[in-house]
Amino acid sequence: MLEKALSGSNRYWAWIFFLLAVIGIGCIAYMKQLNEGLGITGLSRDVSWGLYIGQFTFLVGVAASAVMLVIPYYLHDFKKFSKIVILGEFLAVSAVIMCVLFIMADMGQPMRVANILLHPTPGSIVFWDVVVLNGYLLLNIVIGWTTLGADRKGVKPPDWVKPLIYLSVPWAVSIHTVTAFLYAGIPGRHFWLTAVMAARFLASAFSGGPALLILLALLVRKFSKFDPGAEAIQAVGKIVTYAMFANVFLLGLEFFTAFYSNIPGHMHPFLYLYTGIDGHTKLVPFMWISSILAVVSLAILVFPHLRRNENILAFACAILFISLWIDKGFGLIIGGFVPNMFEGITEYWPTLLETLITIGVWAMGFLVLTVLYKVAIAVREEDAAVEH
Amino acid sequence: MSMNRRQFLKLASASTILGVGAASVINNISNGSLEAAQIHPDPRALKAKRWGFVVDVSKLTTDEDYQKCIDACHDIHNVPNNPNPRHEVKWIWKDTYEHTFPNTAEDKIMNRELQEKNFLLFCNHCQNPACVRVCPTKATFKRESDGIVMQDMHRCIGCRFCMAACPFGARSFNYTDPRPNIKVENKEFPTRMIGVVEKCTACYERLAVGKQPACAEKSNGAIVFGDLEDPNSEVRKLITEKYTIRRKPELGTQPSIYYVIGGGEHA
């Protein structure tokens, strides 16, 4: 089926080559990092994780969100998702690939990363994250490819794929839970040491991921003859709304616990992020932008008649996605490191090279996504032609 | 038996993978036991059930007192002196009371002298180290024999999880090549390379040949090193006689550095 990605319009090829160029720039920047070390980033002894790990965390959520389509379609037989579900599965594939690339970009000694498998350490959460992420990647490639292949031939998917689909449901929950455990089990990082971390991760994933999916589905419909279905998009819109409310609620819980308990260590990261401490205010504007966008998106999404207008829906989804990207892809990681273990403050800001590498990885993800979507769209367009 | 090309390729690739995999496993096993019988510790090595330190800051008065201990460590271990403070590498360092015990620093009317006192900080060699728990490769591990929290710089992949996990900020990462920032190399000890985490290793290389840790040796008695599990050791005597505090004991890591704050009569 992959050959379908090899024929396309000029616009398709222009997009592919654009992505390849961006990847190329990212690779050049990465070569510099490989030679000179992570010193080319904005990271420091105090803030030892930054943009890369933030993107990783955020994208695990995007990957997990495919389950929001799989559950209704396969467990509840919600037929309207029959066409859109493949978009979710392929989005998960590209998101997990980006996760792996961001982890590799963050390693000080990437050549030694096989040590995780050569010296398996079940007590380390990273070990389990490697296991669940790779498993999830494999599940989604197999499920997506097999069901699409069956669709192309006009037959039902083989029986053996059903158990894999059911397995992918708890598996999706596991990838984001395990990722939350990376943070939530660390003594001494008050900002992360919270039992609702995994729940918050899932809530933000199940709003941010589907929001991105709505945007992608609208794009697919605009640029191809494949229509994922207006009703399907509306249903996903509902999921985004509920999940975002849950996410904001959970964030509110964090604020309550920190400030009502009045424990300095719990309050300081929030104060740093939202007000700044001692004149260190680098992240303050971004956190407020995130908060405002979250509120605005909810104010739009909560009204069904606004949501039903696809332009307004797209706008709400876009600002919601940006809001969550700032909150989880940036604030959540940096907030854990500021103030540092001595209650001192070292601020973090990514460098140009670090940003180029990050954009390069995103381009790589979009390339995978484009190719997979091209295949899916081509198959669906064929089906549509046969039906008529 | 007939076989089509597809089946043949499947079988061939599967058996190659299995063959290569099995061969490497067998190789590893035989290498591991290669010379086990031919290796033993140095007979001079100092032994303990659980090494620990007592740091009596009342005996550290001048800046020089601190610096002597710091230099003793950093010189022999080739710790680089990085110009960029964000990339600082340190195994042992001086810091204020407020930074050393941040959760007690809210008190504005406490003893002025104590508030202005400086402390010597280094790896706590915790009994329940959070860094060891999170390390995905066992590059950092607690030695079963004597409780030292070790760092195997050969195995470290530079994920920096240990830095996120250590509540004491004891770990440094080599953001840049350390070599250009080492003024005088100690030829007897390695340096580190880009992309690995390093920290105090309780001078395991000195203990192995019967020497005290370098900081303790140069401290004029301000740092006492000994076996916390041995009731007759000097560290245990100091801990029973004097009032000592540990950093962030509420986190349950059981740090092995005890700080004595007051002089004799206040203790």
Place this chain on the structure above:
Amino acid sequence: MYNTGKIIAGLVVFFILATLPFLLNLGKANAKIEPSIDTPEINAMPKKHCVEPKAFMRSEHMQLLNNWRDQVVRNGNRIYVGSDGNEYPISLQNTCMKCHANKKKFCDKCHNYMAVKPYCWGCHIAPKENEA
């Protein structure tokens, strides 16, 4: 047959390219790679010996060093008893390179020939040598 000329020309080009490294070196004597043990420390030995016999060291030194590394760093074992019964402190910098102080003519010679780049020297300090 279609494109006979092109195919044959292509095959000739491929054959030449594939065998070029061999053709270029045809007739040249293959330089024998013999790491030098000509250092003051080794010359001063009454009977020249390493921690293990030469043949073993040549084929197994990487396994030995790997094992030494883990024994020192992870198990705290610092003394190696060679098959000759002698005891040696385990240390790349302080045992191996004390005798083999000529890294360029000893280590690098074979490693360069075999195109292997062990990262020992990223951390371990190589002995000072005069550029030869």
